[in-house]
Amino acid sequence: MTVQLLVRYGELALKSAPVRREFEGALRRNLLDQFVHGGMAGRVRSDHGHLYVEAEEAAPALRMIARVFGVTSASVVHEVPTDRTLLTARLLELAEPRLHPGASFAVRARRTGQHPFTSQELARDLGGDVLDRFPDRHLRVDLEHPEVELFVEVRGPRTYLYFDRVEGPGGLPLGVAGRLVALVDGPRGALGAYLMMKRGCRVGLVVAPRGETFARDVLARYDPAVRLTPAPAAVEEWPAALGSLAEELHADGVVLPLAVDDYPGVLGRWGDRVIFSPTVGLTEPEVEERWQSVAERAS
Numbered sequence: 001m002t003v004q005l006l007v008r009y010g011e012l013a014l015k016s017a018p019v020r021r022e023f024e025g026a027l028r029r030n031l032l033d034q035f036v037h038g039g040m041a042g043r044v045r046s047d048h049g050h051l052y053v054e055a056e057e058a059a060p061a062l063r064m065i066a067r068v069f070g071v072t073s074a075s076v077v078h079e080v081p082t083d084r085t086l087l088t089a090r091l092l093e094l095a096e097p098r099l100h101p102g103a104s105f106a107v108r109a110r111r112t113g114q115h116p117f118t119s120q121e122l123a124r125d126l127g128g129d130v131l132d133r134f135p136d137r138h139l140r141v142d143l144e145h146p147e148v149e150l151f152v153e154v155r156g157p158r159t160y161l162y163f164d165r166v167e168g169p170g171g172l173p174l175g176v177a178g179r180l181v182a183l184v185d186g187p188r189g190a191l192g193a194y195l196m197m198k199r200g201c202r203v204g205l206v207v208a209p210r211g212e213t214f215a216r217d218v219l220a221r222y223d224p225a226v227r228l229t230p231a232p233a234a235v236e237e238w239p240a241a242l243g244s245l246a247e248e249l250h251a252d253g254v255v256l257p258l259a260v261d262d263y264p265g266v267l268g269r270w271g272d273r274v275i276f277s278p279t280v281g282l283t284e285p286e287v288e289e290r291w292q293s294v295a296e297r298a299s
Helices: 017-038 058-065 084-098 119-133 187-198 209-222 235-249 260-269 284-298
Strands: 003-009 042-046 050-055 071-081 104-112 148-155 158-162 179-184 202-207 228-230 253-255 274-276
Touching (some): 003 017, 003 058, 017 042, 050 058, 071 084, 084 158, 119 148, 179 187, 187 202, 187 253, 187 284, 202 209, 209 228, 209 284
Parallel strands (some): 104 148, 179 202
Antiparallel strands (some): 003 050, 003 071, 042 050, 071 158
C-alpha cells in the first residue's frame, strides 16, 4: 500500500512563471534522485504550488524528502473528495486516536478554487463536528497553542487531511545556481559548503582527513551525486587541488572556511574565481550549533 506525501516549497513560489517551472523541474528531479539513491520507488506529481510524492513507506520517504533543498516541509496526507459529508467522516476517523480526553485542538483549513464556504467557515464547522462527535472527551478549542492540530487543505475537487509536518532545509533546488568547489576540513568548511548548496549551487568537495565524516556522512546525503575528492596530505597543496577540481567541474567560485583576517592572503590565488566564505561571521560555537541541526536532518 502506498502513502501520499504533500511537499511544500517556499522561495520557488516567488519566482516568475518561467523560472518557477524551471525550478520546480529541478526540485522534482532532485526528489527522485533521493529515492533512487535510497533504493525506494517513488512518484512525483505537481499541483499548483505543491508537489505530491507517492511512496511505499512514510518514515523513510519523509527522511529523504527532508534532505532536498527547496523543500520547506512535508506531510503524510490523506486524500478525499471535496464533499462535506465524506470529508467530515474521514477527518473524524483519523482524529479519533489523536484526541485524548481533555485535549485542546484546532482545525486549520485552507482552500483553493471555488467553493460554497470560506476557509474560516470550514474550520469552524469542522471544529463543531469534532466537539459533537466526542462529547465525553471534554475537548477544548485552542487556536493559539493547541495540543492537536487538524489540517484540512481543499484544492478544487480533492481535499487533503494531515496532522504533522516534517521540516525541510528550504532554500533553492540543487543545480539552479551554478557550480562551486569547497574545502571541507572540519565543521566550518562543511557548513560553508552546505550553505552554498542551499542556495542552489552544485558543490564539488575537496575533503581533508578531518572533514571526511562531515562530507561522506552528511553532505553526500543532501546531494547523492556530489563529487568527493581527497585533499593532498600536504596542506600547502590544497589550493592546487581545489583549482584542479574547479577546472574539471567548470566551477565559478571557491568556498573556503575563512576568518576575516584570512582574506588578504587568499585573494590573489584564485584568478577570476569568486571566493565565498558564508560562515565568516560565525563563532565556533555558532558553527557547531548550526552544523548539529544540519547533521540531524541528514541522519
